[in-house]
Amino acid sequence: MKQSAFVFVLFFSLAGALPREAIFDAADVLSDSGFVSMALTLEVVAETLLEQSPSATVFAPSDSAFKKSGQPSLDLLRFHLAPLPLTPSSLRLLTAGAKIPTMLSGQSLTATTSSADRLTSINNIKLTQSPIYDDGSLLVYGIDRFFDPNFQLPSSSDSNSSCSAKNHTASVSDSFNQAIQTLKTGGYSAVAAFLEMQLFGVAEFSGITVFAPADDLVLNRIGDFSQYPSFFRRHVVPCRLLWNDLVNFDDGSELSSFLEGFTINITRSGGVLVFNGVPVFFPDVFFNDRIVVHGVSNILASQNTAFRHNAHVVDYEGNLFDTSEF
Structure with a gap:
């Protein structure tokens, strides 16, 4: 059994964009800190890459890395940029195998920090203890060499997704308790409470995937208690899908949810995977052998019928909820 805590208190906003002044300030600090090559590169690609995002994290290779590898391609630079602000505390919450989205479409970095490490490690490359900027x-x-886009952790049979029933070594209770505790400590208490009260036990069939909005989004959008069941059911899919599974779906694919008639449409926007128009910025917030949770930046709303026309629908047999139960 394996779990990953990819939990961030900071939440990504779609409004606005990084000001050019901040990017050039960062370049100045990089240059003063001995990362001259990346400082110059950052200034050149600022308008192309960073100014399109309201927040970002840059992993800056050292001057010696540039000298050894030469000027990187634009795609390789995108692989060193994450479209969200990753603080040291949030990075330390990552367990080995957690995925970090990048600005290179369909490509993620992988957390490789072990419990014994003093420094955070990504793709087996250690980061500076504190941000340079x-x-x-x-x-x-700062990092001492370029990330390898082909990096992969050794495969493990217990991390494979499954959409069919199988023998499990852990109890359903254990699986849910792990997910609930992780979500409660990471700003997803509303989703955790829903799992605890309404979904306890359903993952014993084929697993579930939860698209989790943060607490502030939930509390600001629903006030009537009677709306809670349908609100949360549409954020849950009766199938266990890790981030690596989701990125392999074609644009226009649809996932059935636990809310009858509500489907989740998968598309891409600027290289970022989106569900009913809502980006997933925190993949694999939590996963074990039955449950996968992905953090989303907003509430999932229904899509226009025309938008779904001719889409490939990924369906699942039956609905594990008894609609008369609530």
Whole structure:
């Protein structure tokens, strides 16, 4: 059994964009800190890459890395940029195998920090202990060499997704308790309470995937207690799908949810995977052998019928909820 805590108190906003001044300030600090090559590169690609996002984290290779590898391609630079602000505390919450989305479409970095490590490690490369630059929206960490886009952790049979019943070594109770405790400590208490009260036990069939909005989004959108069951059911899919499974779906694919008639449409926007128009910025918030949770940046709303026309529908047999139960 394996779990991953990819939990961030900071939540990504779709409004606005990184100011050019912040990017050039970061470049100045990089240059003063001995990362001259990345400082110059950052200035050149600022308009193309960073100014399209309201927040970002940059992983800056050292001058010696540039000298050894030469000027990186634009795609390789995108692989060193994450479209969210990763603080040191949030990075330390990552367990080995957690995925970090990048600005290179369909490509993620992998957390490789072990419990014995003093420094955070990504793709088996250690980061500087503190950000070289941090203004709250833009953070820059130093690394001693370029990330390898082909990096993979050794495969493990217990991390494979499954959409069919199988023998499990852990009890359903254990699986849910792990997910609930992780979500409660990471700003997803509303979703955790829903799992505890309404979904306890259903993952014993084929597993579930939860698209979890943060607490502030939930509390701001629903006030009537009678709306809670349908609100949460539409954020849950009766199938266990890790981030690596989701990125392999074609644009226009649809996932059935626990809310009858509500489907989740998968598309891409600027290389970012989106569900009913809502980006997933925190993949694999939690996963074990029955449950996968992905953090989303907003509430999932229904899509226009025309938007779903001719889409490939990924359906699942039956609905594990008895609609008369609530």
